[in-house]
Amino acid sequence: MNDSVSQPDQPIHGLFSPEGVRLELAVAGPAPRIFAYGIDWLIIILLVVFLLIALFTSLPLGALLDKWIRSALHQAKATAQGQHPDPKLIGRVAGVMIALFLLAQFVVETGYFIFWEMLTGGRSPGKALVCLRVVRRDGLPIDFRSSVVRNVMRLVDMLPANYAVGLVAMLLSDSGERLGDHAAGTLVIRLDRPEAAAEIQPPQRAAAFSLTRQQLARIGPRELQLIRTTLRRSASLPEARRGPLVMEVAETVRARLEIAEFPSPDRVAFLEDVLAMAERHMANT
Numbered sequence: 001m002n003d004s005v006s007q008p009d010q011p012i013h014g015l016f017s018p019e020g021v022r023l024e025l026a027v028a029g030p031a032p033r034i035f036a037y038g039i040d041w042l043i044i045i046l047l048v049v050f051l052l053i054a055l056f057t058s059l060p061l062g063a064l065l066d067k068w069i070r071s072a073l074h075q076a077k078a079t080a081q082g083q084h085p086d087p088k089l090i091g092r093v094a095g096v097m098i099a100l101f102l103l104a105q106f107v108v109e110t111g112y113f114i115f116w117e118m119l120t121g122g123r124s125p126g127k128a129l130v131c132l133r134v135v136r137r138d139g140l141p142i143d144f145r146s147s148v149v150r151n152v153m154r155l156v157d158m159l160p161a162n163y164a165v166g167l168v169a170m171l172l173s174d175s176g177e178r179l180g181d182h183a184a185g186t187l188v189i190r191l192d193r194p195e196a197a198a199e200i201q202p203p204q205r206a207a208a209f210s211l212t213r214q215q216l217a218r219i220g221p222r223e224l225q226l227i228r229t230t231l232r233r234s235a236s237l238p239e240a241r242r243g244p245l246v247m248e249v250a251e252t253v254r255a256r257l258e259i260a261e262f263p264s265p266d267r268v269a270f271l272e273d274v275l276a277m278a279e280r281h282m283a284n285t
Helices: 030-058 060-081 087-120 125-130 144-152 164-172 179-184 213-217 221-234 239-257 267-283
Strands: 012-016 022-026 132-136 186-190
Touching (some): 022 186, 030 087, 030 125, 030 132, 087 144, 125 132, 132 144, 144 179, 164 179, 179 186, 213 267, 221 239
Antiparallel strands (some): 132 186
8 A cells, every 4th residue: 555666557446545645555466366376275275185184084974975985986896897887876976076175175265265364454375475465445454244255256256167257357357356356345455565765854944834732732643644654755756646645635634733725835845844843742742
C-alpha cells in the first residue's frame, strides 16, 4: 500500500482512507499468484499424503476402506489371472481411490488457506515467500467469513482443470480477482518494499500562520502519521501524482483544524508548518 513503487502499467486498486485520502493497492497479477500457489500446492499434497496414510493405518473408517479396497484389488487380480478381467471392478476401485484423493485434497486445501489467512492476516506460506497478501476490497485485513467464501469457491475456480476458470476470471478482472475473490470481496495485493524515505527536516523559516492550543489538540497520532508519510513519500513521486496527494492531505488537515483558507499556495509548506507546531505542542504537554 504505497505510492513509491507502483508503476503506471501495473494494476492498481484505488480506495479512500477514513481521512478521505486516496490510497492505492498494488494488485498481484496471475504470474506471482500462480508461483505462490505452486509452493502452497506442494505443501498441500504432502499433507494429503500424510493424512491418507494416517487414515488408512489408524482410524476405523480407514480400516474399513482399506479392507474394501484390498478385497476389490484381490478380486480384480483373480479375474485377471483367469483371463476374464472385470473392467467395471477395476474402474470402481480406481474411481474410489481418485475420488478419495481429490476429496481429501479439496478439504485440506480449503482448511489450509483458511487457517493461514486467519493466522497471518492473509498470507499463506507461498504468499509470504512471494510477498503477497489477501485483503478485503476496502484495504482492511481479511476476516473469517471472507476467507471461507473465497476458499470454498475454489471448487468453481479450479474447473474444468488446473484453475482454468479462476485464471480467465483474473485476466478479465481489472483488479485480478478470481471468482472466489469476487464473491468474498477480496483482493490479492503485492507487498512491495519501498525505498527508505528521507527524514523530514524541520522548516528553516518562520511559519506563515499560527495555531491555537485548541487547534493543535485536534492533531493526534493518526494525523501526524498521515502528514509525515505524505511529506516523506511526496518527494519520490512523479509530479502528476505528487500534486493531487499533497492537495488531498492538506485539505484534510485544513478541515480538521477548521482553518477558513490556506495561508499560502504552498501546500507542502503548510503541512511542514503544521507538523512542526504539532510536534512542539506534543513535546510540551
